[in-house]
Amino acid sequence: MGETVARLTAAVDAGLAGSVRLVVDVVWLAWRALGAALTLRFDRTRFVAELDRSVVGALPLVLAAGLATGAVMVWQTVEGLARFGASVYAAKLVALSLVRELAPVLTGLLLAGRAGSAIAAELGSMTITEQLDAMRALALDPIRYLVAPRVLALAMGLPCLVLAFDFAGFAGGLLVGVLDKGIPLGAYLEATRSALLASDLEGGALKGAAFGLLIALIGCVNGLRTDPKRGASDVGRSTTGAVVAASVAILVADAALTRLLLGWVV
Amino acid sequence: MRIEVSGLVVRYGEQAVLDGVELSVPEGGLHVILGGSGTGKSVLLRCLNGLERPAAGSVRVGEREVTKLSAGELGELRLDVGYVFQYSALFDSMSVFDNVAWAAREHRGLRGEALREEAQRCLTRVGLEELVESMDRMAPSALSGGRRKRVALARAMAMAPRVLLHDEPTSGLDPASARAIGTLIADLNRAEGITTVVVTHDLDLAAKLAHRISLLARGRFVFEGNAGELRDRTGDADVRRYLEGGD
Ligand SMILES: Nc1ncnc2c1ncn2[C@@H]1O[C@H](COP(=O)(O)OP(=O)(O)OP(=O)(O)O)[C@@H](O)[C@H]1O
Ligand SMILES: [Mg+2]
Numbered sequence: 001m002g003e004t005v006a007r008l009t010a011a012v013d014a015g016l017a018g019s020v021r022l023v024v025d026v027v028w029l030a031w032r033a034l035g036a037a038l039t040l041r042f043d044r045t046r047f048v049a050e051l052d053r054s055v056v057g058a059l060p061l062v063l064a065a066g067l068a069t070g071a072v073m074v075w076q077t078v079e080g081l082a083r084f085g086a087s088v089y090a091a092k093l094v095a096l097s098l099v100r101e102l103a104p105v106l107t108g109l110l111l112a113g114r115a116g117s118a119i120a121a122e123l124g125s126m127t128i129t130e131q132l133d134a135m136r137a138l139a140l141d142p143i144r145y146l147v148a149p150r151v152l153a154l155a156m157g158l159p160c161l162v163l164a165f166d167f168a169g170f171a172g173g174l175l176v177g178v179l180d181k182g183i184p185l186g187a188y189l190e191a192t193r194s195a196l197l198a199s200d201l202e203g204g205a206l207k208g209a210a211f212g213l214l215i216a217l218i219g220c221v222n223g224l225r226t227d228p229k230r231g232a233s234d235v236g237r238s239t240t241g242a243v244v245a246a247s248v249a250i251l252v253a254d255a256a257l258t259r260l261l262l263g264w265v266v
Numbered sequence: 267m268r269i270e271v272s273g274l275v276v277r278y279g280e281q282a283v284l285d286g287v288e289l290s291v292p293e294g295g296l297h298v299i300l301g302g303s304g305t306g307k308s309v310l311l312r313c314l315n316g317l318e319r320p321a322a323g324s325v326r327v328g329e330r331e332v333t334k335l336s337a338g339e340l341g342e343l344r345l346d347v348g349y350v351f352q353y354s355a356l357f358d359s360m361s362v363f364d365n366v367a368w369a370a371r372e373h374r375g376l377r378g379e380a381l382r383e384e385a386q387r388c389l390t391r392v393g394l395e396e397l398v399e400s401m402d403r404m405a406p407s408a409l410s411g412g413r414r415k416r417v418a419l420a421r422a423m424a425m426a427p428r429v430l431l432h433d434e435p436t437s438g439l440d441p442a443s444a445r446a447i448g449t450l451i452a453d454l455n456r457a458e459g460i461t462t463v464v465v466t467h468d469l470d471l472a473a474k475l476a477h478r479i480s481l482l483a484r485g486r487f488v489f490e491g492n493a494g495e496l497r498d499r500t501g502d503a504d505v506r507r508y509l510e511g512g513d
Contacts, residue, residue: 122359130355133317137349138369138425139341 022245025221026214032143033151033217042148050150054115055157061114062107062161066168069102070094073169074176078183087183091191094173099200100261103165105254108211111158112246116219119150120242123223124235130228142224151216158212159205166204203261210257211250218246267328267346267428267461268293269314274323276309283309284320285485291478294459296452298472300496301482302511307465308352310482311431314463315347316340327429345373348422348460352433354414356406362389362417363401370424388420392450412443419450430454432464436471448474469493469509481508 036042077090123146126132135142170192177183222242227234271289275282283306291297301307312318313325316332325332330343357365366385370376376384386398394416397404406414415435422430435451436444448471455462464475472479473493481489481496483504489496499505 129358130351130353131357133312134349134351134355134357134421136317137315137344137347137351138421139344140369140372141341 022218022221025225026217029143029147029221029224030151030213030217033148033220036141036144036148037152041144042152043145044149046145046149047153050153051157054111054118054150054153055161058111058114058161059164061110062165063168065106065110066103066165067172069106069165070098070169070172070174071176072172073098073102074173074181078177078181082181087177087181088187088191090181091173091177091183091188092195095170095192095195096200098169098173099166099196099204101254101258103169104162104204104207104211105250107158107162107165107208108215108250108254109247111154111161111212112215112243112250115154116215116242116246117239119216119219120223121235121239123220124226124238125232127224127226128228128231128235132224147216147220150220151213154212154216155209156212158215159208162204162208163201166201199261203257206261207254207257210253214249214253215246218242218249268295268326269297269429269461269463270324270326271314272324274310274313274325275321276306276313276318277321282321282485284313287323287482287486289480289487291461291463294455294461296455296462296464296475296477298475298477298479299463299465299482300467300469300472300479300508301465302467302508305482306485307467307482308433311349311433311463311465314429314431315344315349317349345425346427347429347431348425348427349431350415350418350422350433350435352437354406354411354418356414356417356421358406360406361402362397362404362406362409365406365417366401366420366424369421373425384424385420388423389417391423391454392416392420393446394420412439412447415439415447419447423454427460429461430463432462432466434466434468435464436466436468444468444471445474451475469496472496481505483508 073094074090077093078087081087081089123132132142135145174188177188178185219242222238222245226238269289269291271287274284274287276284287310289297299307299310309318313320314327314332316335320333323333327343327347330339332340332343335343357368360368363382363385366388367376367381370384371381374384385401389395389398389401394413397413397417406417409417432451435447439447451462451464452475454460464471466472476492479489479491479493479496480487481504488504489499489502496505497509500509
């Protein structure tokens with residue numbers, strides 16, 4: 001029993017130490033990547049390539065997820081609200097929760113799985129095959145060519161994907177509300193319009209930018225920390241670690257940002 | 267540029283991989299470092315261009331004390347120091363052309379036709395003129411090991427370096443390719459005056475390149491001289507272990 005507790009404590013200690021190290025590394029990398037970005041010393045070609053791969057490439061996924069989420073939310077909420085003859089409020093409810101919470105968080109989680117893992121795996125396999133060292137040996141700064149373009153692309157691209165998710169979610173909700181639940185189209189649109197403020201959309205986009213930053217930075221940190229001595233298995237560990245850490249970071253950051261944004265609006 | 271190493275110590279945890287290495291290579295010299303597997307040859311080479319930070323000792327390359335350089339100064343040093351990695355370390359998501367041309371584009375400001383010509387020159391210099399035609403399409407992964415080694419050398423050459431560091435230039439090559447690479451290394455050293463350090467466990471290569479040979483064992487050099495002297499030094503336990511190890 002005592003031994004189990006000791007092991008548990010040791011595991012918690014290790015977990016905490018790991019989290020602290022991750023935060024330190026992320027902050028350090030963010031500092032350097034943003035430095036490169038602000039002084040325009042980052043590779044433009046790679047930035048565009050990353051936008052194309054991680055952002056444009058994720059668009060179908062994000063649209064499909066948005067459509068499904070919007071549809072499900074209307075089905076679920078209309079079910080409850082119909083009892084009070086208030087079906088049209090479903091549109092308001094869906095609009096608000098979608099724009100403020102679900103779109104940024106779900107887009108973030110999807111991208112953590114899609115882009116965060118790709119970044120960690122790519123940088124990880126470059127590390128174990130000495131390609132990172134080869135870059136350094138050629139006086140090519142990995143921050144400038146590998147990290148900054150990815151961080152910028154995701155920080156700028158994620159807000160757009162969040163808006164795409166919003167849009168697809170409205171469409172999904174509208175289809176279900178109007179076609180299946182018989183809410184009049186005009187009423188549905190009016191309810192949505194009156195529920196939303198511009199600041200809701202901005203808040204969602206802001207969350208998206210923050211999540212994009214976290215996904216790219218955590219992906220890069222994990223990829224760069226891959227241990228060449230352990231080889232391919234460590235690339236697997238880095239990749240999993242990047243997705244898990246980014247997902248948790250997104251949920252924690254979401255809580256913090258939600259509190260902050262609510263404080264602003266009210 | 268001359269290379270001057272003294273009292274070099276590299277530790278991983280408790281274990282000292284290098285423990286007091288002394289090395290001196292004059293400007294334009296060619297020095298071969300021999301040693302069995304895992305004796306720290308790659309680690310030593312990595313110290314010469316600052317990829318590894320030693321625990322103690324000094325590494326002078328040209329006028330610079332490598333162990334004391336900032337990140338920016340290391341970048342400047344590396345413009346002069348070409349490094350050819352043991353496993354080539356080519357950028358596998360880029361074409362052969364981009365591999366060779368990247369550094370020249372960034373550091374020497376070459377663009378367009380001038381850049382292509384430089385890449386062609388480097389590929390031709392390492393005996394890969396047949397790749398020039400397809401260099402834009404060819405992926406490094408589609409090349410044989412020997413050609414990858416040559417592309418890696420061409421990539422280092424594109425920096426117009428004054429020092430070249432070769433890590434196991436002949437490992438994994440057939441004897442004919444190995445001889446060709448040996449000839450190329452000697453030729454680059456002689457014709458262009460590039461100060462060269464070659465790390466290898468291949469005694470034939472060492473004998474061919476000759477000039478000076480050091481044998482690395484137990485963290486330091488246990489022999490210095492030419493290949494003939496090394497073969498005769500059978501009374502020395504470290505030399506015997508290396509010669510008989512058949513590595
Ligand atoms: N980053 C590192 N962390 C821990 N140990 C290391 C590290 N790099 C090298 N070593 C250890 O240092 C020793 C020397 O490694 P090195 O790669 O220099 O050997 P080598 O002489 O180049 O061998 P080979 O001929 O096989 O290439 C090995 O025991 C290796 O395990
Ligand atoms: Mg080695």
